[in-house]
Amino acid sequence: xxxxxxxxxxxxxxxxxxxxxxxxxxxxxxxxxxxxxxxxxxxxxxxxxxxxxxxxxxxxxxxxxxxxxxxxxxxxxxxxxxxxxxxxxxxxxxxxxxxxxxxxxxxxxxxxxxxxxxxxxxxxxxxxxxxxxxxxxxxxxxxxxxxxxxxxxxxxxxxxxxxxxxxxxxxxxxxxxxxxxxxxxxxxxxxxxxxxxxxxxxxxxxxxxxxxxxxxxxxxxxxxxxxxxxxxxxxxxxxxxxxxxxxxxxxxxxxxxxxxx
Amino acid sequence: xxxxxxxxxxxxxxxxxxxxxxxxxxxxxxxxxxxxxxxxxxxxxxxxxxxxxxxxxxxxxxxxxxxxxxxxxxxxxxxxxxxxxxxxxxxxxxxxxxxxxxxxxxxxxxxxxxxxxxxxxxxxxxxxxxxxxxxxxxxxxxxxxxxxxxxxxxxxxxxxxxxxxxxxxxxxxxxxxxxxxxxxxxxxxxxxxxxxxxxxxxxxxxxxxxxxxxxxxxxxxxxxxxxxxxxxxxxxxxxxxxxxxxxxxxxxxxxxxxxxxxxxxxxxxxxxxxxxxxxxxxxxxxxxxxxxxxx
Numbered sequence: 343x344x345x346x347x348x349x350x351x352x353x354x355x356x357x358x359x360x361x362x363x364x365x366x367x368x369x370x371x372x373x374x375x376x377x378x379x380x381x382x383x384x385x386x387x388x389x390x391x392x393x394x395x396x397x398x399x400x401x402x403x404x405x406x407x408x409x410x411x412x413x414x415x416x417x418x419x420x421x422x423x424x425x426x427x428x429x430x431x432x433x434x435x436x437x438x439x440x441x442x443x444x445x446x447x448x449x450x451x452x453x454x455x456x457x458x459x460x461x462x463x464x465x466x467x468x469x470x471x472x473x474x475x476x477x478x479x480x481x482x483x484x485x486x487x488x489x490x491x492x493x494x495x496x497x498x499x500x501x502x503x504x505x506x507x508x509x510x511x512x513x514x515x516x517x518x519x520x521x522x523x524x525x526x527x528x529x530x531x532x533x534x535x536x537x538x539x540x541x542x543x544x545x546x547x548x549x550x551x552x553x554x555x556x557x558x559x560x561x562x563x564x565x566x567x568x569x570x571x572x573x574x575x576x577x578x579x580x581x582x583x584x585x586x587x588x589x590x591x592x593x594x595x596x597x598x599x600x601x602x603x
Numbered sequence: 604x605x606x607x608x609x610x611x612x613x614x615x616x617x618x619x620x621x622x623x624x625x626x627x628x629x630x631x632x633x634x635x636x637x638x639x640x641x642x643x644x645x646x647x648x649x650x651x652x653x654x655x656x657x658x659x660x661x662x663x664x665x666x667x668x669x670x671x672x673x674x675x676x677x678x679x680x681x682x683x684x685x686x687x688x689x690x691x692x693x694x695x696x697x698x699x700x701x702x703x704x705x706x707x708x709x710x711x712x713x714x715x716x717x718x719x720x721x722x723x724x725x726x727x728x729x730x731x732x733x734x735x736x737x738x739x740x741x742x743x744x745x746x747x748x749x750x751x752x753x754x755x756x757x758x759x760x761x762x763x764x765x766x767x768x769x770x771x772x773x774x775x776x777x778x779x780x781x782x783x784x785x786x787x788x789x790x791x792x793x794x795x796x797x798x799x800x801x802x803x804x805x806x807x808x809x810x811x812x813x814x815x816x817x818x819x820x821x822x823x824x825x826x827x828x829x830x831x832x833x834x835x836x837x838x839x840x841x842x843x844x845x846x847x848x849x850x851x852x853x854x855x856x857x858x859x860x861x862x863x864x865x866x867x868x869x870x871x872x873x874x875x876x877x878x879x880x881x882x883x884x885x886x887x888x889x890x891x892x893x894x895x896x897x898x
Contacts, residue, residue: 365768366864406771426669433774443769446760457773460674460780505773 354513354551355380355403360412365401371410372398376577378570382512385539386553387562389601390572396555397440399572400515403553404437417512433461436511440518442502444490451477451486454504461509473508479544480504480534496527503534507544513551514538520561532565539567560602573597652879659857660849663786666778678784685788689750689848690795696745697796701803704741708732709808713817722819725812726827733804734836735895736888742797743847743884746789747877751855754785755876758859759869767860782856790848797844835898843891850883 355378362373372395380386390396401407402414405422414421416435423432444453455473458464464472477483480500490498499519506514519535520528534542535554541547554566562569569586571578571594578594580586586603589595709729716722758781761767770777809824858876862868 401768404772406768429774437772439765439769439772441765443765445766445769446764456677457775460677460773460775463676466676509773 352382353379354382354417356415358413360414361410362395362399362402363407363410365398365407373577374575378579382551383549384551385567387566388555388570389559391557394572397517400517400555404435404515405432433509434511435513436506438502438506438516442498444498444501446490449487449489450501453501454508458508476504496523515553517555536565558602571597656857660853663778663782667783670779681784682787685784686791689746689788689792693796697800701800702807704804705807706811710811713812713815717817726831729828730831734801738801739797739843740888742800743793746793747851747880751851751880752873752877754855755859755873756869758856759872762860763866785856786852789852790845793848794844839891846887847884850887851880854880854883
């Protein structure tokens with residue numbers, strides 16, 4: 343095994359019997375017994391119907407909330423990382439929210455530049471060049487000075503993705519990226535995420551580990567490489583698409599049918 | 604038989620009366636119980652809010668000190684913006700207030716002191732009323748109404764729209780990015796505006812006195828004022844105004860960030876924040892009065 347392959351096989355997310363709390367109600371658990379390992383270079387799609395805890399799982403994975411129970415390690419560090427000296431480890435994971443959650447008081451370019459300006463003491467010109475490159479590669483250059491409230495839903499999502507990528511994370515968590523998008527924009531996202539997974543210019547050609555949460559599984563066939571399901575408070579890591587085809591569990595088959603597979 | 608019947612009726616009537624009285628008493632007890640419970644809930648709510656506000660104030664102070672030099676490129680313009688908002692932009696309003704207050708306090712005082720030959724007390728009156736009390740408190744209340752309420756709405760929307768989580772996901776401390784600039788802006792804004800208001804009132808007050816043809820030369824007037832001022836007044840203005848800024852920033856930012864999870868909760872949070880800031884400022888002012896009187 344080459345050094346690159348060995349690095350790609352290293353686990354970045356390790357969960358052992360984790361209970362995922364609801365973000366707005368930390369006392370309530372939405373998912374139980376989550377045992378899941380994501381290795382560097384994986385491209386997971388986590389599918390579940392509305393209210394099954396997809397967003398809460400991503401928020402916990404990003405370190406915004408602590409697990410209610412169990413062990414969660416990210417890049418060999420206990421999560422959530424609260425220690426400021428370990429901030430760099432935390433910044434190795436990026437989160438793209440459903441709807442973008444842009445900062446409404448900042449323009450598109452300022453939204454993207456904010457994390458870079460906050461965390462990296464780069465010269466102004468270097469920050470500007472980096473942001474312009476990102477805007478161009480994501481076809482956002484015409485909207486650089488626009489305010490988020492004037493943008494359509496699909497553009498807000500795309501700016502949210504650009505903002506999450508600006509710090510060059512190693513793992514990217516994306517919440518419902520295709521929700522409410524038209525066919526053209528959905529295709530752009532699928533293509534762009536495929537490129538990120540194998541190495542995109544935006545990331546300097548470095549492959550990105552992706553975890554996508556979705557409520558429809560069918561668009562991800564032929565794109566994501568690993569699949570997990572959320573159903574009735576349970577996390578079911580199914581593995582590859584081939585393994586899904588081999589399942590003969592009638593309950594799983596019913597859930598897969600509900601998710602469009 | 605008739606007697607037995609009458610006695611029976613009387614007993615029945617007495618029993619009925621007893622039942623009525625007992626029922627009435629039970630209802631009264633219920634009412635008292637409900638009121639006590641409501642009062643208890645309010646008291647508990649007050650204690651819990653005070654505890655949360657104290658914790659939030661300590662966290663803010665901790666972040667202010669520990670992250671003082673973090674991300675200066677981002678933070679300096681934000682602090683400048685907040686100083687501009689809570690200070691510079693309110694100057695025209697404070698010019699008007701200074702003129703009005705000069706008329707109200709000094710104009711009235713002169714009008715009443717001159718006939719009784721007590722014009723020598725003008726300086727102490729101005730220092731007590733304007734410098735020690737009205738200047739700082741009025742400034743804080745005006746800034747609370749103009750800027751503090753807006754902070755709750757902005758931060759409430761930020762919270763309800765999920766921008767706080769977005770900041771956290773990017774590794775940006777929301778208290779550092781959102782609260783610290785507002786705290787510095789309010790503290791410096793209230794301090795500066797208080798100084799401008801006091802100077803404005805002193806000048807406009809003399810002008811009103813001059814219009815009323817009071818036989819008082821500018822030199823005499825300002826000598827009276829300066830001789831009534833002590834070092835404690837200067838220290839009190841600085842500490843009190845910075846304290847007011849801290850109270851308003853803590854309460855408004857706490858209610859903006861800690862509570863509203865939905866947009867419809869923002870107006871309620873604003874009302875609570877303004878009322879609690881007002882109470883906080885008055886209590887702080889009372890504390891300063893006690894310190895001043897015991898010094």
